[in-house]
Amino acid sequence: MAQQTDSFASPLAARFISARRKFDASTVVWGTIAAILLILIVKPVYHLAKQSFLLPEEDGGGWTLLNYFTAFTEPEHYYPIFSTLYISFSVGILSLILGAIIAWCISRTDVPFPNLLRNSVLMSFVTPPFLGAIAWIFLAGPRQGWINIIYRAITGAGPDDYLVDIFTVGGMVFAMTLYTFPLVFIVVLAGLNNVSSDIEDAANIAGGGTFSTMINVTLPLVMPALVAGLILGTLEAMILFGIPAVLGLPAGNHVMTTQLRAFMSSDEDMIGIAAAYSLPMLMTAFWLVYMRRHVLGRRGYATLGGKGGQRRPQRLGPWRYPVFILCSIPVLCAIVLPYFMLTTTSFLKTIGHGLSLSNLTFDNYIFIFNNDAVRISFYNTIMLALMAATAATLIAAVTSYITQRNLVRGHKYMSFLATAPIGIPGIVLAVGLFSAYTQEPFLLYGTIWIMFIAYVTKYLPLAFQTSNASLMSIHPELEECSRILGASRLQVFKDVTIPLFKAGLLASWILVFMPSLRELSASILLYTSETKVVSVMIITFYEEALLGAISAIGVILLAITSIAVLIGYKVVGRDFMRSE
């Protein structure tokens, strides 16, 4: 006992001057993080806004409003705005209908194989939309699409006749919906699963029938989730670049994102006009994100989250299998058919000549393996994804640790900054980064680093939300207990925080790695011939009509993504990809 009395309460208590020195040490960490967040998020937005008021340098530079005038008064510039509005709302509403119905069937009925349905919907979420769109050309292109070939074979129509045409606004809405409804599905499913079945039972006992309960009780309770889903779907459709580039441009259908690229790739210096054109998009996206949070955050719906207990599903009776088949159709259209088409096409000599033995070949794979540009693009993509995932995970982990443990006073701003990129469309971010990093001393345009910054910024919210969720499950008392038993701050990190945080960090790493593999909307404005990535390669080949090569690249890309998903499930378990 005597020995213990020695070891504590040193008379030199002042040696561990806590207040001041502790403050200094953590200032370095949080100062660094704050600086990184400002550079990643505020800098591009600032340069974007500034650029929109600047004249091109060849016209002498200086402040102007001319950019806004040019951007919004010429018909070929403002027509895409209307298209975007029309397409976004259509996709939002269709996604809501699809997502909500499938979510309801899985959550409330005895539809067979609910887990299979749920996982395949999530799988279509992982599929790169532009690959899906290309696959749908093989299915519904007016001349070479299988649907039209079969249609002509059956009806004996002429070679120029067709049943469906994917190169239309309707076709774009269709393809976009396929890859947007999973987002709505996730939000609505979470909302439905959170409504305590006691509340529904109470309505039933009070005399409400199944239908009346659904309309009067369940529907109002999941209304926030439905509205949030609609907002999310609309936003996603608004900022998508890949599908309009693949399906819209051949028929001359511009939307805002493709118009932005047209400004940026113009021979004239139109960066100011592009910036002016971006700002309404940025503000709309921010407003939508704000609305979504507002709708979901309403206190009155706190009843969500009651213990559901055992739910008694709605019996579908003889309709079980028909309902299952209906629910499978979107999944079939979003993944099964496209994957099948891409895989077969990648082995075909000539597209549109069917699956005969004489038409099979490995040429497409041999072509891409021998193509330097393709090899470089794979190398770039994988390096970028590795680096972006690591950087975003680290920044997100430290930020969420600081904000959740209330380590500094301004932590609310930090968590705002870390989630803000949700409201910055990738292509708008790219315009901002282009403005910020084409001048000395920050000359990064043309290097891989500008894309690295773009990826880290774009996917930071994903990593931040994942590590927040993981950190929330680590009670601060677990750390304090280690502390009081004799561990220093650093030792606590090593013994308690890191071991418990590990799985969450890995989940966040994979969640950034996967979408980084297929990032397109920012890369398309920032790449140069040295820094092409796979998604850009696919779009380039598409413009050169190398469909066989695209399919082969697509198959490899999907294989890498699937492996990442599998590792995620293995390591993180069932909750992987649920935190969204």
Add this chain to the structure above:
Amino acid sequence: MATLDLKHLLKIFGSEVRAVDGIDLNIRHGELISLLGPSGCGKTTTLRLVAGFIDPDGGAIEVEGEVISSPGAIVPPERRNMSMIFQSYAVWPHKTVYQNVAYGLKFRDVTIQESDQKVRKMLDIVQMGHLGERYPGELSGGQQQRVALARALVVEPSILLLDEPLSNLDANLREEMRFEIRRLHDEFHITSIYVTHDQSEAMVTSDRICLMNHGKIEQVGTAMEIYDNPETRFVAEFVGVTNSIEGSSPSPGLFDTGGDLKFKVGSNGAAGAEGKHFVSIRPHRIGIHPEGAPIDGAEGQNILVGEVTRGYFLGNSADYLVKVPGLEEPLRVEGDPSRFFPAGTKVRLAIEPDSVIPVRASEG
């Protein structure tokens, strides 16, 4: 073992929330003292100040006469040789029961063999010897709390801090663990602070109880002192059930309720009735008698007449609300259940002057 002194301890949150408002408290060698009070009274903040997780804004904390916390200079938690039991148990889910308990020993000067011996012995003491290789996820709440106890005790701390350790357990277990904590304290005699909002938990486990409200200490004393001789209205009402009656004291031994009623006040009250604005009368200290029946030793007692407005038969007692003319609120009375008075019965109440306890109004 060690003595612990809190001197004018002050903690301010934000700009003006005085969570701990200049408290003084002396804890003796091997004493278990509980900090009791409603949520937000500052008891947990006090505990965390003692642990060193937060810095005081004023005053000091001394162990064995040496300052370990004062504004601007504190010994970090890991250098205080204290242990803490947390509300959430804080048992590390990634370590086995054995590893959890052994953890603190790796920062102390013990060999591996000694450590193994100590851990096994401690696991046996908390009746967890057979579960050493389990992970916490496989244990019940009560078992996790036992692991937390073993982990805190095995390092032989000079001071043990307990932060509402039983509030997450279900009622039966909570009762069992109360006695367990007292048994372990009787075995190890570690100077301990026990934070709780549950009065019976405080009464069972502690040597002395320190009642806190609004960041201040209302009273410190044994369970019996606190219950029988509360100093403030808050203490009287927080510990047990009581009738608080407002009024003033015109002369020693007398309490005037303002109406026609005057109470005779005993001499063994804390400090007489002067300057007090309330009296506290426990329901079970009030005798209830049928109207007209003789009362033994009626002289010298306070005799009131009233009418039962509610009567509840509870098996081992009977609870009444009795409306007494001259008192605004009906009096709560606890009587012998063998003689039940239904609502509407006219009764006489007899109260010993010693049962009428003058108390101060609470500050804040």
